[in-house]
Amino acid sequence: MLENSRISRRGLLSTIGLSTAAALLTGCFAAAGPSPGGGDARLRVAMMQPPRAGLSPLTDDAFKLSRWSTAETLTRLDADGNARPALATAWQQSGRDWTFTLREGVTFHDGTGFTAPSVVKSLTVAATASPKPRILDGVALTVRATGPRTVTVTTAQADPLVPQRLSSPQLSILAAKAYRGRTVSPVGAGTGPFELVAVAGTTTATLDRYDRYWGGRAKAAGIDVRFVPDGTARAAALRSGEADIVEAVPVSQARLLDAKLIHEVPMPRTNTLYLNTGTGPFKDARVRAAARAAVDAEQIVKSVYEGRADVAEGLLGPALPWAAKLREEPVRTAAGDPGGAEITIGTFTDRAELPEVAQILQQQLQAAGFRVKLEVREYANIEADALAGKFDAFVLSRATVLDSGDPAAYLYSDFAGEGSFNLAQLADPVVDKALTTASQTRTGEARRTAVMAAEAAVLATDAAVPMLHERVIQGDAAGVTGAAHDPRERELVTIHTHIK
Numbered sequence: 120m121l122e123n124s125r126i127s128r129r130g131l132l133s134t135i136g137l138s139t140a141a142a143l144l145t146g147c148f149a150a151a152g153p154s155p156g157g158g159d160a161r162l163r164v165a166m167m168q169p170p171r172a173g174l175s176p177l178t179d180d181a182f183k184l185s186r187w188s189t190a191e192t193l194t195r196l197d198a199d200g201n202a203r204p205a206l207a208t209a210w211q212q213s214g215r216d217w218t219f220t221l222r223e224g225v226t227f228h229d230g231t232g233f234t235a236p237s238v239v240k241s242l243t244v245a246a247t248a249s250p251k252p253r254i255l256d257g258v259a260l261t262v263r264a265t266g267p268r269t270v271t272v273t274t275a276q277a278d279p280l281v282p283q284r285l286s287s288p289q290l291s292i293l294a295a296k297a298y299r300g301r302t303v304s305p306v307g308a309g310t311g312p313f314e315l316v317a318v319a320g321t322t323t324a325t326l327d328r329y330d331r332y333w334g335g336r337a338k339a340a341g342i343d344v345r346f347v348p349d350g351t352a353r354a355a356a357l358r359s360g361e362a363d364i365v366e367a368v369p370v371s372q373a374r375l376l377d378a379k380l381i382h383e384v385p386m387p388r389t390n391t392l393y394l395n396t397g398t399g400p401f402k403d404a405r406v407r408a409a410a411r412a413a414v415d416a417e418q419i420v421k422s423v424y425e426g427r428a429d430v431a432e433g434l435l436g437p438a439l440p441w442a443a444k445l446r447e448e449p450v451r452t453a454a455g456d457p458g459g460a461e462i463t464i465g466t467f468t469d470r471a472e473l474p475e476v477a478q479i480l481q482q483q484l485q486a487a488g489f490r491v492k493l494e495v496r497e498y499a500n501i502e503a504d505a506l507a508g509k510f511d512a513f514v515l516s517r518a519t520v521l522d523s524g525d526p527a528a529y530l531y532s533d534f535a536g537e538g539s540f541n542l543a544q545l546a547d548p549v550v551d552k553a554l555t556t557a558s559q560t561r562t563g564e565a566r567r568t569a570v571m572a573a574e575a576a577v578l579a580t581d582a583a584v585p586m587l588h589e590r591v592i593q594g595d596a597a598g599v600t601g602a603a604h605d606p607r608e609r610e611l612v613t614i615h616t617h618i619k
Contacts, residue, residue, distance in 0.1 A: 171502075174305055184309065389434055391431075394407045547576075
């Protein structure tokens, strides 16, 4: 009865919030006007997170460029995570060398030709960036032109995942004009069916159809993007007809919208509580074990996600169907007494569910004997502190195969001593050895087994407490056809997306 009352109150508040957000959002796509339908209609898209780094492809902003089909890579991933042709049409390995044959008939949006030197420039900038794109964590590579239409990528050690790595949006190939000193600007510099023509800070982006696209003519005339961090406002944009496509609809809003407009897809994204092993109370493995034992993920799934998520058995979830059958049981430290330890949990507002997840964790950990404070900000204002280890714990929604289609890259980035996204500040030789083994094993069953051994090594440290695996909830207005529903969050608007 109490739970039903809670849901009713929450539904009432959500409805009020949706109405308020609709009023606030009115006119946000006014410049584009209503989408009239037909072959030349423009698409109005409401995105969750504003650009964090001026849409630099060397950062997570690269995934926006990919979702808008403006920047492209040498390869792409199929549904099984295998590398397929994109700007490269073929490739072959010889020891530490991978030679790629480049597609002919491709031009950049500024009219210049797609050539071997342009590939060398883009990949060299990425490989020498500081910090490097996370797909290159632990990977040293060089690139050279070996013919008019071929480039050779050489790694310090033989790397079976080079074709998959080169599918990462952070390794997009851009025109020479994109590179000016230390900045990289994708405006007018991609090769995709849509050209990025304008960006208004963290507010809007405008893309026009590129009629010389090598893959044919896009069905939509362009894309008008509005960045709407507030989840209720994004849902309101769909409900009021202000937007044609809305990404990341919060679960609290999904049931308030027409079910025909909602698309739910299991995704390789895990909601995890990272524990700081470097400093503070969680430096003690027994205290970490106590925190892990206190977390009731089922309660979080039922109350916050309203059943639209899967309770985690490990870091890798049902979007990778092979993970469960290969999972190893970790050998963990016994839980100790928290002794009233004071901890601060950080998280961010950009994903609407995370603050509520943090509140429930606060209650669960307090019941186990911790004293818990919460610190919640927008992601852009909290990421640096999280990476610097300024929180005792951090709640993060993390994609596990976002970059290469292979979870070894995610595991290395998040849990290797030299990983670029090591929120847990973990430096464990057993974990590092397992991660290195997984990274160096050839693709196939052997690599998957090594990946699951690495997962078990991470879980044995209790540096991370996986809670649940999320699902994509995307809103497409009536009449929208051909929008991508991509569990990897690489595609959204494609050459086929349009309004009937």
